[in-house]
Amino acid sequence: MSSPTVIIVPGWRNSGPGHWQSLWTARLPHVLRVEQDDWISPLKRAWVQQLSDTIESAPGPVVIAAHSLGCIATVHLPDAVKTRIQAALLVAPADPERRGVLADFAPVPYQKLPFPSIVVASSNDPFCPVRLAGAYARAWGSEFMRLNEAGHINVDSGHGEWPLGLALLQALGAEITPAQPLPLAA
Template structure:
């Protein structure tokens, strides 16, 4: 089977220069990046439609790499589109029920995802309590990776190329070229399988 296309799905306000999503989009093979019409005032219907269009552009199976509100967007996909997903790396999910500008994405779906997923969350993410992220992981059937004091897992929290994320992406079947900095897990990472 050919390597899946990697779909980079940024969250609210996009992922700018230096963000690991941007660095990966610039360096990994077979990548499509989702571009939303409005990054500041997100509307669920249009964000889900844009993700669906991007997945449909891919020639075969895809691995979705979502950050923040992108994680929640992916869980709202219609079943016919979700079937194209081979796996998903869901990083630092948002909590739309706690932030008014994201309220259109609530309620968050709490059903098992029809593909393998890994959810990575931080013990001190200012946008989503780790307890909420853990509840998402249980509901979605995601493998759960808990990082200690990693903030929102973005540029502001010191995450550039993020080798641990690349290793997790590779475990989902995505092609990560030899020579990419795949390092051992970050200190304080705790891993658990879905319940």
């Protein structure tokens, strides 16, 4: 059986060059990255369609590695597309009801996901209260990992390669044999 394709799903404003998603895209085998036409003024229909198209273009099963609004786009996927997903790492989910520019993604679906998933959230994420992220995890049937004082789990909060995230991705079935060596430090 071939390794699943890792689908990197960035959030609002994309993930810059030092972000763990960008570093993983450049270094891991079997990776596709979702590209959006409009990273600044996101529309749910366009984002979900682009994510669906990316999943459909992957050979075999996929493992999702989503950040922020990318998590919310993932849970909005049509059921037929969700069947291609083997597992998902949903990191620092967004709260579209709290930020007007993201309002098109509200309300957030509160149905159990048909695949294993892990929601990782921080106690001091400025874009989504940890209690809300925990409520998402319960509704989606996800394992929940709360990080203490980890911000939005991005470059601004000191998360570059993010080895913990790689370990979680590997636990979900992704192949983590990097194309080039990854540092072991956070």
